[in-house]
Amino acid sequence: MPLRVIVEADGGSRGNPGPAGYGAVVRDAASGEVLREVAAGIGVASNNVAEYRGLIAGLTAAAELGADDLEVRMDSLLVVNQMSSVWKVKHEAMRPLASEAAGLVRRFGRVTFVHVPRERNTHADRLANEAMDAAAAGREWVAGAAPEPSQRRRSASAPAAPPSGTAQWVAAPGALQTVLLRHGETALSPQRRFSGRGDPELSERGQAQAAAAAARLARDVGELEAVVTSPLLRANATAQAVADVTGAKLVVDDELVETDFGEWEGRTWREVRDGWPDLLAAWTEDATVAPPGGESFAAVFDRVSRARDRLLATYTPGTVVVVSHVTPIKVLLCEALGAPAQALFRVHLDIASLSRVDFHADGSGTVRVVNDTQHLLPDLLTVPRS
Numbered sequence: 001m002p003l004r005v006i007v008e009a010d011g012g013s014r015g016n017p018g019p020a021g022y023g024a025v026v027r028d029a030a031s032g033e034v035l036r037e038v039a040a041g042i043g044v045a046s047n048n049v050a051e052y053r054g055l056i057a058g059l060t061a062a063a064e065l066g067a068d069d070l071e072v073r074m075d076s077l078l079v080v081n082q083m084s085s086v087w088k089v090k091h092e093a094m095r096p097l098a099s100e101a102a103g104l105v106r107r108f109g110r111v112t113f114v115h116v117p118r119e120r121n122t123h124a125d126r127l128a129n130e131a132m133d134a135a136a137a138g139r140e141w142v143a144g145a146a147p148e149p150s151q152r153r154r155s156a157s158a159p160a161a162p163p164s165g166t167a168q169w170v171a172a173p174g175a176l177q178t179v180l181l182r183h184g185e186t187a188l189s190p191q192r193r194f195s196g197r198g199d200p201e202l203s204e205r206g207q208a209q210a211a212a213a214a215a216r217l218a219r220d221v222g223e224l225e226a227v228v229t230s231p232l233l234r235a236n237a238t239a240q241a242v243a244d245v246t247g248a249k250l251v252v253d254d255e256l257v258e259t260d261f262g263e264w265e266g267r268t269w270r271e272v273r274d275g276w277p278d279l280l281a282a283w284t285e286d287a288t289v290a291p292p293g294g295e296s297f298a299a300v301f302d303r304v305s306r307a308r309d310r311l312l313a314t315y316t317p318g319t320v321v322v323v324s325h326v327t328p329i330k331v332l333l334c335e336a337l338g339a340p341a342q343a344l345f346r347v348h349l350d351i352a353s354l355s356r357v358d359f360h361a362d363g364s365g366t367v368r369v370v371n372d373t374q375h376l377l378p379d380l381l382t383v384p385r386s
Contacts, residue, residue, distance in 0.1 A: 002067075002068035002069050002109060003028075003065065003066055003067045003068055003069070004028075004029035004030065004067070004068070004069040004070075004071075005026050005027060005028060005029055005035065005062050005065065005067040005069070005070055005071075006026070006027040006028075006029050006032075006070075006071050006073060007024060007025075007026055007027075007055075007058040007059065007061075007062050007070055007071070007072045007073070008024065008025045008027070008058070008073045008074070008121055008123055008124040009022070009023070009024040009025075009051070009054035009055045009057070009058040009072065009073075009074050009124050010022065010023055010024070010051065010054050010074065010075065010076075010121055010124035010125045010127075010128050011023070011047065011048075011049070011050025011051035011052070011053055011054040011076075011128055012047060012050055012125070012128045012129065012132065013045055013046055013047045013049075013050050014132060015044075017044050017045055017046045017049075018044060019041070019043070019044060019132055019135060019136060020041070020042050020043065020044065020045035020046070020047070020049065020050040020132065021039065021040060021041040021042060021050060021128045021129070021131035021132035021135060021141075022039060022040060022042065022050050022051070022053045022054030022057055022127075022128050022131065023037070023038070023039040023054060023123075023124045023125065023126065023127025023128035023129075023130070023131060024037070024038050024039070024054050024055070024057045024058030024061060024124055024127065025037050025038075025058070025123050025124055025127065026058060026061050026062050026065060026067070029069070029071065035065055036061045036064075036065060037127055037143050038057045038058070038060075038061050038127075038143070039057075039127040039128060039130060039131035039141045039143075040053075040057070040131050040140070040141055041131045041132055041134060041135025041136075041140075041141065043135075046093070047076075048076070048078060048079070048091070048093075048094060049093060049094070049097065050128070051074065051076040051078070051079050052079060052094065052097035052098065052101060053097065054074075054124065054128065055072065055074065055079060055083070055101050056097065056100055056101050056104065058072065058124075059072070059101060059104040059105065059108075060104065062108070063104065063107055063108070067108065068108055068109040068110070069108070069109055069110045070108055070110065070111045070112070071111075071112045071114060072111060072112065072113050072114065073114050073115075073116045073120070073121065074113070074114075074115065074116065074121065074124075075115070075116055075117060075118045075120075075121040075125075076115075077115050077337075077367065080113045080114070080115040081115075081370065082094070082098055083098070083101060083102070083105070083113050084113045084370070084371075086347075086348070086370050086371060087346075114368065114369070115366075115367060115368050115369075116368070117366050127141075174316075174317050174360070174361070175316070175317060175358040175359060175360050175366075176311060176312050176315055176316040176317065176318060176319075176320070176358065176359045176360075177318070177319040177320070177356065177358050178311065178319075178320055178321075178322050178332065178356065178357050178358070178359060179217065179221060179319065179320070179321045179322070179354060179355075179356050180322050180324070180329045180332060180333075180354065180355040180356065180357065181213055181217075181238065181239075181242070181321055181322065181323045181324075181352070181353075181354055182323075182324070182325065182326060182329055182349050182350070182351060182352060182353050183202070183206070183210070183230075183232075183234040183235040183237075183238040183323060183324070183325060183351070183352070184202045184203075184205070184206030184207060184208075184209035184210040184213075184234065184237075184238050184351060184352045185202065185203050185205050185206035185209060185351045185352070186200040186201065186202060186203055186206055186234050187200055187203055188200055188266065189203070189206070189351055191268065192268055192269065193266050193267060193268050194261045194264045194265055194266060194267055194268075194269075194272065195258070195261075195265070195266070195325075196258045196259050196260050196261035196262075196264075196265050196294070196295075197232075197257065197258065197260045197261070197265065198265050198266060199232050199233050199234075200233070200234060201233050201234065201237065202233075202234050202237050202238065206234065206237075206238075206351070206352075207237070207241075209238075209351060209352035209376060210237060210238040210241040210242075210352065211241055212352065212375045212376055212377075213238070213241070213242065213352050213354065213375055213376075214241040214242040214244070214245045214246070215245060215375065216354070216374070216375035217242055217245075217246060217321060217354075218242075218245045218246050221246075221319060221321070222319060223318075223319070224246050224248035224318075224319055224320060224321060225248070225314075225315040225318040225319060225320050226248055226249050226250070226251045226315060226320050226321075227239045227242045227243045227246070227248045227249070227250050227251065227320070227321045227323060228251045228252075228253050228256065228311065228320055228321070228322050228323070229250065229251070229252055229253070229256065229322075229323040229324070230252075230253070230254075230256040230257045230258065230323065230324045230325060230328070231252050231253075231254050231256075231257060232257060232258065232325070235256075235323045235324055235325060236252070236323075238323050238352070239321070239323035242321055242323065246321075248321070253307050253310065255303040255304065255306055255307040256304065256307050256322065256323075256324040256325075256328050257324075257325070257328075258324075258325035258326070258327055258328065259294070259295050259297070259300050259325075259327045260291075260293075260294045260295035261291050261294045261295075262290065262291040262292050262293030262294025262295070263291060263292040263293050263294070264276075264291045264292075264294065265294075272291075276291075276292070279291070279292070284342075284345060285342065287301070287340075287341035287342070297327070297331075297341045297344060298341065300327055300328065300331055301331055301334075301335075301341060304328045304331040304332060304335075305331075305335065307328075308332060308335065308359065311359070312359055312361070316359075316361065326349050327344065329349060329355060330343075330344045330347050330349065331344070332357055332365075333347060333355060333357060333367055333370065334347075335365060336357045336359070336364070336365025336366065336367045337365075337367055347370070347371075348371060349370075349371050350371055350373050350376075352373070352375075352376060353371045353372060353373050353376075354369065354371075354372040354373075354375070355367075355369055355370045355371060355372065356368045356369035356372075
């Protein structure tokens, strides 16, 4: 039977760059039992280099244990997103490390990367600091003698993990877990046309995508407080599929509607570029600029923020599925990250993809999942960009 494990990894630098080290712990996915700890000082390096070294050490340890199914948990959003192919690896110092990590990933049957808050990665963080302390004292970090299996206890700083494949959908205590589902495909989707306030229905493929997402949520997400949706047909039909299989109530929030693209509605990017080259350039640089007769991203941020506040006030603590469009979902991700509006153009979301943000009482958020499409067969994804 394949060995399923959790790999928790971290790295740190006292100076960034400065004296650095990493730590990683491998746990049995079912019991949370610690199977191996690894750590080392690595001399002078940056935080990101140390984090990648921690990941590589954790993957290597998992391979040595004969693991086949891994869930990797790190509090480094950069490493998680780069290893999940959400972000490109641009820094020269990161490329060989990312390549080495990717080579290790290919040795396993299944690897999932999950971003966790720092307070849920304290075991690996402690190991990294122990390694840096040891290096500062002129010695190597040495793991403590491992007790017999019957005597092993879970670390107090790292509670037992739920089985792999479900942890990313478990709500943090006291938080509002929002599972963000982009609607399924419409007739406009394969043509890569601006689709805002126009109201096309789901295509046959879009209906299949909605059903696949609904089945995934019914399987992996616990009890739902509600399925909250944009009023447009493509989102509402996707949301109804989720409500039907989960039994959750369906709630419409008008402020989760897609951006009003005005005169650009139904046009391709090339058509807009040819017709409004200067305005398009300004629109991509300035959130207050709107398409002719349409809505600015600044306005979208304002209304989606109000929708988020209503969700917090109504459903915290608990879990809601939010079914909306590419821009409102990106806005929720940007708000959680504290990213500017221009970051909307730096995030890719597939049709019928799932993302996750945990929002806290003060409005701050933690991004845990971005653009998860594991529930979709290749032929249910959007067609390649033309």
